[in-house]
Amino acid sequence: LYVQDLERIRENAARLRRAFPNADIAYAVKANTTRAVLSTLERVGVDAECAAAGEVQRSLDAGFPPNRIRYTAVNPPAADLDHVWSIDGVDEMTITVGARDTLDRVAERGFNGRLCVRVNPGVGAGHHQKVSTGAEPKFGVPYGRAAEFCRAASERGFDVVGVHAHAGSGISGDDLSAHRELVERMADLTRELERDGLVPAFVAVGGGFGVPYRPEEAPIDLQRVATATRQALGETTARLAIEPGRYFVADAG
DSSP states (O other): OOOOOHHHHHHHHHHHHHHSTTSEEEEEGGGOOOHHHHHHHHHTTOEEEESSHHHHHHHHHTTOOGGGEEEOOSSOOHHHHHHHHTSTTGGGSEEEEOSHHHHHHHHHTTOOSEEEEEEEOSOOOSSSGGGBOSSSSSSSEEHHHHHHHHHHHHHTTOEEEEEEOOOBSOBOSSOOHHHHHHHHHHHHHHHHHHHTTOOOSEEEOOOOBOOOOSTTSOOOOHHHHHHHHHHHHOSOSSEEEEOOSHHHHTTOO
């Protein structure tokens, strides 16, 4: 039996909205895929960020329209791609790719729509090395080749609408140096693309906002994280996008 406090989830969503009032906010569906959770977040205006075809299907079943779904799969198997491409409205989704191979496989299926490029920023954060995803080449286009990758994708007919990076999970708010560096690097990449005539609509910096797991642990200072994020982003025409998962649901079950 799983018991979810949907009002607490709505409160967490409202808290994120107050801290990041001008950001695009998506829920990392892998954190909890139950329909009640997904439907609640859809109704409060949060989008869905999906790492697998099953998460895409669950989001659709819960009421998310395709244009509010981002499919961010890492080296997705053919069966996953085939399922997503069988969905009516797939051309309205935003597809995130983090490797040339994935871009080729997406193109083979006839997609030339809204594309987001996942970048390995070369900097990681998180409460444990096993969940720090940005520093080592675990996934994502290497930072030094990201601008070239975006330009090549655009020349192939893709609509490059965003760039994406994720430093890790469990960001505490105490030491934000790695998070600041990630956001700064992604902002620099965005401005480079803007100078080249590519104008991404958003720059996504992941989620990973930590939550207290023990009574003696203090909750994250979300306002401090938001202020640091905005300062690091600086001036760019791209909107900030965040993708929290556990922050919505960890204390609501």
